[in-house]
Amino acid sequence: MKKLGFICSAILCVAFACSSPAVDGTSENTVEIRSSTPRPTFRVELSTTPTPPMETPTLQSLVCSPLGGETLQELTEIITQPFKTPRATQDDGHHGVDFAFYRRKELMSIDGLPILSTLDGKVVTIISDKYPYGNAIIIETQLDSLSPDLIEKIRIPEVQPTVAPDPKFNWTPGEFSMKLDTSKKSLYIVYAHLKYPAEVSVNDFIKCGQRIGQVGSTGDSTNPHLHFETRIGPSGASFDSMAYYTAQSTASERYNYVIWRVTNLFQLFDPMQLLSVDG
Ligand SMILES: [Zn+2]
Numbered sequence: 001m002k003k004l005g006f007i008c009s010a011i012l013c014v015a016f017a018c019s020s021p022a023v024d025g026t027s028e029n030t031v032e033i034r035s036s037t038p039r040p041t042f043r044v045e046l047s048t049t050p051t052p053p054m055e056t057p058t059l060q061s062l063v064c065s066p067l068g069g070e071t072l073q074e075l076t077e078i079i080t081q082p083f084k085t086p087r088a089t090q091d092d093g094h095h096g097v098d099f100a101f102y103r104r105k106e107l108m109s110i111d112g113l114p115i116l117s118t119l120d121g122k123v124v125t126i127i128s129d130k131y132p133y134g135n136a137i138i139i140e141t142q143l144d145s146l147s148p149d150l151i152e153k154i155r156i157p158e159v160q161p162t163v164a165p166d167p168k169f170n171w172t173p174g175e176f177s178m179k180l181d182t183s184k185k186s187l188y189i190v191y192a193h194l195k196y197p198a199e200v201s202v203n204d205f206i207k208c209g210q211r212i213g214q215v216g217s218t219g220d221s222t223n224p225h226l227h228f229e230t231r232i233g234p235s236g237a238s239f240d241s242m243a244y245y246t247a248q249s250t251a252s253e254r255y256n257y258v259i260w261r262v263t264n265l266f267q268l269f270d271p272m273q274l275l276s277v278d279g
Helices: 001-008 073-078 146-152 251-263
Strands: 013-016 032-033 041-043 080-082 097-098 102-103 105-109 114-115 121-130 136-144 181-194 211-214 226-235 268-269
Touching: 073 080, 121 181, 136 211, 181 211
Parallel strands: none
Antiparallel strands: 013 041, 032 041, 080 097, 097 226, 102 105, 114 211, 121 136, 136 181, 181 226, 226 268
């Protein structure tokens, strides 16, 4: 395990440690994942490679509505499915909040409505028509770019210990790697089920209120809606893609999906904690 630990020192590495009664040498850079027996114990090692600060000259104190023509206050009127905390090790619940409407104001439907970035941040992941998110964008905002006042208003949760996903998830721990900066935390926002492929590119810096796409119904969706999802995790994360286990998904997509949704490495919280803050 020492050799493996060395190899993985600059990357995220999830490795089985079935024969070890305990994983020692745990440092502040090592997240130990233990599951109740009889599941195997494995650990995640994380780099402290510093990520450069984002280009935000002043601390952000503004939250923007993610939907064109709707104020933050109006969002509560168009929630069609609220956030529901999943059970530990499982991929159930509802990981975000859904917004949709028919016949509202002068519009017949939310279909095609502009989606706007809620915070300043950087595009770190673009998902192209994969189950369940469909066309989706993940934007990262480093917590140290937010004003203390805003952080307090959002009531950002403590990150819970990582968990070993239920064995039913078809993935292989340690199979792929990911660069992360564990010296900083970021807020990650998913905008999912977009009508068209992303209008932005990975590494683009986006401003609060900037248009990033249009509401659609791609992925696991039967009617046009915006699925808006928020997580706290180590800075610097980026996924090539991610997808649930299907005949079409690749091993890499399934791995990313499980790391993102089931391990707690990216701590889920109710997006309305962010969207209830006055803009
Ligand atoms: Zn949803």
